[in-house]
Amino acid sequence: MNRREVMAAVAALAAASATNARAAAGARVVIIGAGYGGASVARTLRRVAPEVHVTLVEREANLVSCPRSNVVIAGLAQMDEITFGDAGLRKAGIAVVRDEAVEIDVPGRTVRLKSGRRLAYDRLVLSPGVDFVWNALEGYDAAAAEIMPHAWKAGPQTLLLRDKLRAMPDGGLVLIAAPADPYRCPPGPYERACLVADYLKREKPRSKILILDAKDTFSKQPLFQEAWTTLYPGMVEWIPAAKSGRVRAVKAGEGIVSTDFDDHKAAVANIIPPQRAGAVAFDAGLAEPTGFCKVDPVTFESAKAKAVHLVGDAIMPGDMPKSGFAANVQGKACAHALAALLRGAPPPEPMLINTCYSLASETWGFSIAGVYKPLDGALRLVKGSGGISPVDADPSVRGLEAQYERSWFDTLTSELWG
Amino acid sequence: MDLRRQAAAAGLAGALAAAGAVAAQPSGAVMAESCATCHGLDAKPRGAIPRLAGRPAAELAQALRDFRDGRRPGTIMGRIAKGYSDAEIDATAAAVAKGGKAK
Numbered sequence: 001m002n003r004r005e006v007m008a009a010v011a012a013l014a015a016a017s018a019t020n021a022r023a024a025a026g027a028r029v030v031i032i033g034a035g036y037g038g039a040s041v042a043r044t045l046r047r048v049a050p051e052v053h054v055t056l057v058e059r060e061a062n063l064v065s066c067p068r069s070n071v072v073i074a075g076l077a078q079m080d081e082i083t084f085g086d087a088g089l090r091k092a093g094i095a096v097v098r099d100e101a102v103e104i105d106v107p108g109r110t111v112r113l114k115s116g117r118r119l120a121y122d123r124l125v126l127s128p129g130v131d132f133v134w135n136a137l138e139g140y141d142a143a144a145a146e147i148m149p150h151a152w153k154a155g156p157q158t159l160l161l162r163d164k165l166r167a168m169p170d171g172g173l174v175l176i177a178a179p180a181d182p183y184r185c186p187p188g189p190y191e192r193a194c195l196v197a198d199y200l201k202r203e204k205p206r207s208k209i210l211i212l213d214a215k216d217t218f219s220k221q222p223l224f225q226e227a228w229t230t231l232y233p234g235m236v237e238w239i240p241a242a243k244s245g246r247v248r249a250v251k252a253g254e255g256i257v258s259t260d261f262d263d264h265k266a267a268v269a270n271i272i273p274p275q276r277a278g279a280v281a282f283d284a285g286l287a288e289p290t291g292f293c294k295v296d297p298v299t300f301e302s303a304k305a306k307a308v309h310l311v312g313d314a315i316m317p318g319d320m321p322k323s324g325f326a327a328n329v330q331g332k333a334c335a336h337a338l339a340a341l342l343r344g345a346p347p348p349e350p351m352l353i354n355t356c357y358s359l360a361s362e363t364w365g366f367s368i369a370g371v372y373k374p375l376d377g378a379l380r381l382v383k384g385s386g387g388i389s390p391v392d393a394d395p396s397v398r399g400l401e402a403q404y405e406r407s408w409f410d411t412l413t414s415e416l417w418g
Numbered sequence: 419m420d421l422r423r424q425a426a427a428a429g430l431a432g433a434l435a436a437a438g439a440v441a442a443q444p445s446g447a448v449m450a451e452s453c454a455t456c457h458g459l460d461a462k463p464r465g466a467i468p469r470l471a472g473r474p475a476a477e478l479a480q481a482l483r484d485f486r487d488g489r490r491p492g493t494i495m496g497r498i499a500k501g502y503s504d505a506e507i508d509a510t511a512a513a514v515a516k517g518g519k520a521k
Contacts, residue, residue: 044451047459325455332451348445351506353452353498367494371501373444385501389493400466401493404456407465411458 024342025051030111030121032101032280034058034086036065036324037127037312039416040331041338042094049339055119056089057111059100060155063417066185067324068409069154073162074195076362082154084417101126101280106305123338125300126286127312127331128278129153130184130322133291136274137177138249147252148269151192152184164268165196170204172267175257177247178213182292183275184313184322186219187358187368192270194224194360197232210266211238212259213245219321220358220368222391227360247271277314284308292316297374299347300334309334318378319370326354328412352379354386357405364395365402446509453514460517471517479511 029045031038034056042056065082072079086096100114110118132150134141140148151161165174174196178189193209200207217240218224228236239245244261250271257264257271276282276291286293286304293315294303300315302308311334312327320326329352337347355369370386372379389401457470470478484490486499486507502510 048447328455329452332454333448336445336448336451348448349442350448351444351452351501352448353455353501355456355494355498369494369497371498374442382501385498387497397493403466404493407467408456410464411467412455414464415454415459 023344024049024339026053027051027122027342028053028055028120029123029125029338029342030119031056031125031127032111033127033129033278033312034060034063034089034096035127035129035312035327036067036412036416037129037327037331038125039063039089040328041125041127041311041335042089043092043416044332044335045338046092046094048336049342050093052339052342053095054093055095055097055121057097057099057101057113057119058086059098059114061085061098064154064158065324065409065413066152066154066188069151069158070188070192070195071359071362072154072158073151073165073192074199075162075166076195076198079159084413086417088416088418104280104284104305104308106284106308109307121307122342123307123309125309125311125334125338126278126281126314127310127327128280128314130275130313131278131282133274133276137247137271139252140250140271140273144250144252145271148250148255148257148266148271150272151270152188152272152275161268161270165199168204168207168267171206172204173265174200174207174209175264175266175269176209176211177257177269177271177273178211178215178218179272179274180214180241180246182290182316182322183272185356186321186323187224187356189213189272190218190220190224191358191360193236193238194227194232194358197228197235198361200235201232207235207267209236210264211236211245212247212257212264213238213240214247216240216242220366220388223366223388224358224360226391227364227366231361231364275313277310281310281314286310288316290316297377297379298350299337299341300330309338318372318375319381320352320354320372320379321356321370323354323356324412325356325408326352328416329353350374350379351382355408357401357408359402359405360398361402363402364398365400365405366393366398367401367404444506444509446513449506449510450513450516453510457514470514473515475508475512475515478514479507482507482511 063084071077103112149161151157244259249258277287300309311330313322333350340347352372366389371382461469485495
């Protein structure tokens with residue numbers, strides 16, 4: 001192709017994309033899951049491709065945010081502050097269907113719902129989040145989670161863990177089991193240790209927290225360790241995998257948590273089990289051996305199913321971590337790609353940010369950030385970008401980042417569900 | 419949806435990329451979506467993070483360059499801006515200035 005041919009091709013492409021603005025009229029996009037990923041796809045499609053018909057399937061009447069759910073566990077916020085209805089989504093022109101997707105017919109481009117209803121689509125987006133791999137830790141199943149909560153899907157489990165902490169006598173041992181990578185919200189277990197320590201320091205100061213970890217390093221590690229030493233001296237102990245930190249089994253009824261060489265008896269045990277892509281994606285065979293799904297980094301289309309796209313914690317898109325922020329920006333980029341594809345135009349090249357704030361207390365925040373671009377089929381961290389907040393920063397900097405955490409949450413949740 | 423037309427467009431994009439005529443320049447509209455996750459799509463204030471929609475593009479681009487090059491102090495913006503070329507900063511700033519209206 002010479003330069004003149006290229007210019008002609010570009011002109012033809014521009015004309016095609018203009019005339020095809022109407023081509024997407026009546027196109028049907030069905031989205032499964034109204035959390036941070038799915039709601040972002042739906043809202044953005046309404047904004048950038050209002051001619052597209054958007055149906056959003058969600059089994060829950062209310063969405064409960066995992067971000068800030070640790071604040072509720074610590075008793076510093078109430079459930080209603082992290083709970084959102086679907087009225088805002090409906091008002092934005094999105095057809096919200098309260099149901100559950102159970103089976104995808106990829107060649108037929110339909111999805112079957114639990115009610116028996118079938119929805120036809122031109123493009124399907126799955127944002128199912130994660131499901132737990134029960135019994136990956138011996139003895140840890142759904143029943144055990146009622147005794148030793150995971151609290152890794154926000155909702156009743158959040159309150160269960162909060163209430164167990166409230167009922168615990170002063171001087172008790174709180175145990176947090178952190179999983180191996182990859183899993184939802186890499187800094188989450190350590191933020192939880194901080195905020196539970198904040199509660200214990202106020203209410204039960206003789207108590208201790210033990211983190212049993214399946215890893216030897218973790219996200220924002222120097223910042224968390226600095227916060228434990230500074231804010232909660234002597235209260236939080238972290239045991240890495242190399243020192244028999246990896247949990248292998250639990251006896252929920254007896255309060256016993258076992259690693260390779262040690263048994264621990266906890267007053268309150270919070271077990272965060274291994275995870276995989278949410279059932280609708282996993283059961284459709286869309287996951288890799290990792291348990292998570294591979295997607296195209298520009299369109300977020302599944303590597304295994306045509307016209308099926310995935311965003312959020314269910315995917316393994318390269319270097320991006322599993323966070324609410326990542327699910328949101330992936331959802332927005334996916335919506336832009338869908339708008340283009342449905343109009344017969346090439347999808348726009350994305351460049352995405354992830355930012356994740358953690359709180360060590362209400363006035364002590366810090367962050368990790370990264371910038372990501374498609375490279376060789378995955379989203380890769382742009383060299384030189386990103387990293388964590390500085391260690392040894394002035395408390396005023398921690399205060400500012402705590403304010404930014406709140407501001408981020410309020411902005412994003414109001415734009416998604418408000 | 420016209421699948422034939424879509425395939426033709428996709429094929430064309432592939433041919434253009436193969437010819438090296440179109441570098442994979444990120445879309446300003448998509449880059450701006452990441453900014454909006456904290457700074458909002460509109461100018462309605464929500465807490466400590468400043469709103470950016472409606473600010474002049476040149477002002478936003480200058481701020482991003484200053485964060486990137488260490489001339490402006492901040493908590494997180496330096497770490498983020500370091501990932502962007504001048505062209506990417508200009509395209510992002512232009513789209514952010516337009517707010518949620520950016521297509």
